[in-house]
Amino acid sequence: MTYLAITDLQKHYDSYHALRGINLSITEGEFVVFVGPSGCGKSTLLRTIAGLESSTGGSIELDGRDITEVASSKRDLAMVFQSYALYPHMTVADNLSFALRLAKVSDAEIKEKVRSVSASLQLDALLERKPKELSGGQRQRVAIGRAIVRQPKVFLFDEPLSNLDAALRVQMRLELARLHKKLGTTMIYVTHDQVEAMTLADRVVILNAGQIEQVGTPLELYRQPNSRFVAEFIGTPKMNLIAANKIIRQEETLAIELLGQQIHFPANRLKGPLPDSVVVGIRPEHMSLVESGGDLTGRIELVEHLGSEAYAHLQLSSDQTIIIKAPARTELKDGQEVSLKIDISEMILFNKNDRVISVIPEEV
Amino acid sequence: MKRSITRLLMAPSVIMLLVWMIIPLSMTIYFSTIRYNLLYPGQNNFVGLMNFEFFITDPGFIPAVSNTLILLLSVLIITVVLGVMLSALIDKPFFGQGIVRVLLISPFFIMPTVNALIWKNMMMNPVYGIFAWISESLGFEPIDWLSSYPLMSVIIMVSWQWLPFAILVFVTALQSQDTEQKEAAQMDGATGWHIFRYLTIPHLARPIAVVVMIETIFLLAVFAEIFVSTGGGPGYDSTNLAYLIYNQALLQYDVGVASAGGLFAVLLANIVAFFLIRAVGKNLTV
Numbered sequence: 001m002t003y004l005a006i007t008d009l010q011k012h013y014d015s016y017h018a019l020r021g022i023n024l025s026i027t028e029g030e031f032v033v034f035v036g037p038s039g040c041g042k043s044t045l046l047r048t049i050a051g052l053e054s055s056t057g058g059s060i061e062l063d064g065r066d067i068t069e070v071a072s073s074k075r076d077l078a079m080v081f082q083s084y085a086l087y088p089h090m091t092v093a094d095n096l097s098f099a100l101r102l103a104k105v106s107d108a109e110i111k112e113k114v115r116s117v118s119a120s121l122q123l124d125a126l127l128e129r130k131p132k133e134l135s136g137g138q139r140q141r142v143a144i145g146r147a148i149v150r151q152p153k154v155f156l157f158d159e160p161l162s163n164l165d166a167a168l169r170v171q172m173r174l175e176l177a178r179l180h181k182k183l184g185t186t187m188i189y190v191t192h193d194q195v196e197a198m199t200l201a202d203r204v205v206i207l208n209a210g211q212i213e214q215v216g217t218p219l220e221l222y223r224q225p226n227s228r229f230v231a232e233f234i235g236t237p238k239m240n241l242i243a244a245n246k247i248i249r250q251e252e253t254l255a256i257e258l259l260g261q262q263i264h265f266p267a268n269r270l271k272g273p274l275p276d277s278v279v280v281g282i283r284p285e286h287m288s289l290v291e292s293g294g295d296l297t298g299r300i301e302l303v304e305h306l307g308s309e310a311y312a313h314l315q316l317s318s319d320q321t322i323i324i325k326a327p328a329r330t331e332l333k334d335g336q337e338v339s340l341k342i343d344i345s346e347m348i349l350f351n352k353n354d355r356v357i358s359v360i361p362e363e364v
Numbered sequence: 365m366k367r368s369i370t371r372l373l374m375a376p377s378v379i380m381l382l383v384w385m386i387i388p389l390s391m392t393i394y395f396s397t398i399r400y401n402l403l404y405p406g407q408n409n410f411v412g413l414m415n416f417e418f419f420i421t422d423p424g425f426i427p428a429v430s431n432t433l434i435l436l437l438s439v440l441i442i443t444v445v446l447g448v449m450l451s452a453l454i455d456k457p458f459f460g461q462g463i464v465r466v467l468l469i470s471p472f473f474i475m476p477t478v479n480a481l482i483w484k485n486m487m488m489n490p491v492y493g494i495f496a497w498i499s500e501s502l503g504f505e506p507i508d509w510l511s512s513y514p515l516m517s518v519i520i521m522v523s524w525q526w527l528p529f530a531i532l533v534f535v536t537a538l539q540s541q542d543t544e545q546k547e548a549a550q551m552d553g554a555t556g557w558h559i560f561r562y563l564t565i566p567h568l569a570r571p572i573a574v575v576v577m578i579e580t581i582f583l584l585a586v587f588a589e590i591f592v593s594t595g596g597g598p599g600y601d602s603t604n605l606a607y608l609i610y611n612q613a614l615l616q617y618d619v620g621v622a623s624a625g626g627l628f629a630v631l632l633a634n635i636v637a638f639f640l641i642r643a644v645g646k647n648l649t650v
Contacts, residue, residue, distance in 0.1 A: 050551060051551075052547050052550070052551070072550055072551050073550060073551055073552065073553035073554070074553075077551065078551065079547075079548065079551050081544045081547070081548055082544070083542065083544050085542065085544035085545045085547065085548035086545075087545060087548075087549070087562065087563060088545075088566075088567075089562075089563075089566035089567070089569075090562075098549070098552050098554075098562075099552035099553055102552060102553045102554055102558060103553055146548075146552075150552070
């Protein structure tokens with residue numbers, strides 16, 4: 001059941017085409033995250049939904065009502081801004097109640113709503129303070145409270161955590177996830193941080209150059225990206241990409257020649273015709289070290305110990321560097337020659353247009 | 365050791381400034397207590413507070429004080445109110461914004477004497493002034509502004525001169541207003557007026573305080589406009605304190621009474637400053 005429907009949405013600035021035909025449908029109660037590199041149009045898309053930017057084509061429908069031309073205050077949306085945008089001359093209580101006071105809600109009702117929101121966000125003790133007397137996390141909560149108090153149909157978040165320090169960000173991320181569980185309201189969240197996208201989202205929308213690159217659950221995007229862009233964008237450290245110039249069909253398998261070694265890829269997982277050359281994508285955790293007879297060999301350049309795990313940077317024979325995940329207390333040494341086994345079932349093939357031409361087998 | 369060196373190095377400028385202030389002030393105090401009339405040289409005997417008595421009982425004194433205050437308050441209100449409105453108006457981008465801004469600010473670069481001459485001869489002159497022409501073409505009797513409404517004429521001239529200063533300060537302040545706050549208010553259902561009332565005006569509180577303070581300093585001592593246009597008249601209708609002191613010292617050659625008047629002006633400035641700082645100063649500390 002579609003709640004928010006965006007159809008062929010376009011946004012032109014003077015000479016710049018910021019949104020190139022966005023089509024997206026969001027169901028009620030969903031937590032959708034827009035993610036992409038800077039300049040991809042994710043903030044523009046959010047601001048167009050909010051009505052802060054006017055679209056130059058297409059339509060937006062919320063709960064069966066066309067809101068494309070509706071003033072932003074009449075759209076039943078509430079937005080949390082990156083800078084929080086609290087009103088600096090008003091107390092926390094006045095900030096929370098501003099929209100209600102403008103809507104001429106009765107005093108008793110305002111009081112009750114402010115009380116319940118401030119209680120749920122632990123703002124009770126701060127109601128009489130001005131924004132500048134609050135910490136970053138508290139300001140963030142006031143900004144969220146100001147959105148909640150209006151009981152909107154959809155919450156919009158514009159990179160709300162990017163002004164917080166790393167520890168607080170993790171904490172607020174958790175609070176946001178809890179809040180979404182508790183309220184069950186539809187939320188749209190813009191971020192450039194793929195970790196936030198992966199952890200918060202029911203569905204992630206990856207944008208690139210004003211277009212939707214792929215929509216899916218975080219795990220779908222991780223395991224089965226549509227394109228090289230998505231594959232490289234999602235996941236830290238990045239997916240390793242190795243070019244293979246020779247590919248031969250042999251009965252049930254494809255023999256892919258990778259830096260002088262042949263690996264065998266099940267032919268039934270190939271979509272479309274056999275290409276002349278492919279790029280092989282493999283994530284760091286899908287390769288394992290073996291004593292001998294691996295698919296790849298390389299020399300260890302650097303080992304990064306993260307405590308719970310370690311990442312080893314390997315120099316392959318072709319001068320290319322790849323990253324593999326190793327156990328926390330790995331014995332690997334710099335300069336050591338190692339042999340790698342690739343987990344074929346998690347391997348992805350890209351054609352020369354950077355589209356994915358393989359499918360991942362269903363999980364057993 | 366380090367401290368004494370800093371003090372030593374700062375001493376020349378501190379002493380210089382002190383001397384700069386103390387010598388004129390003490391000379392004024394001294395002159396105000398002696399008979400010092402340029403028409404009767406040599407008779408400089410001590411007269412106590414008689415000069416103050418002469419100044420305060422002068423028929424021009426009460427009008428001068430009230431004119432000074434009326435001029436000050438009127439110009440402050442006009443420049444701040446119009447300044448805020450015009451700045452808000454030209455804050456949004458529009459075609460020709462740059463030229464409009466330059467034109468709005470340019471009166472500030474015109475010296476007060478020239479300003480007064482322009483208004484006196486080109487705008488307010490009852491025969492060939494623009495106001496007279498407007499009245500005549502609408503079928504009214506032209507008004508002789510400078511003799512019929514002398515104080516108001518001066519207020520108009522001084523406001524015209526100081527409005528650009530207010531606009532300059534307010535436009536700069538408006539540019540530092542956070543756009544996300546305005547957008548948030550917009551989403552909260554605020555109209556343009558609400559945003560102006562609840563966000564822009566509070567945002568401008570501090571610049572308004574600054575404009576009021578600075579203008580007060582200069583407006584208490586308006587002189588050139590009065591000297592060039594009305595000459596303080598008719599009667600004492602457009603005489604302010606500064607002009608009355610000039611009148612005493614250089615038209616009646618009584619330096620003693622003029623010095624007493626000068627000290628009174630210092631007193632008045634302090635009283636006004638006291639109330640002003642109490643009224644608007646709290647905006648500056650935030």
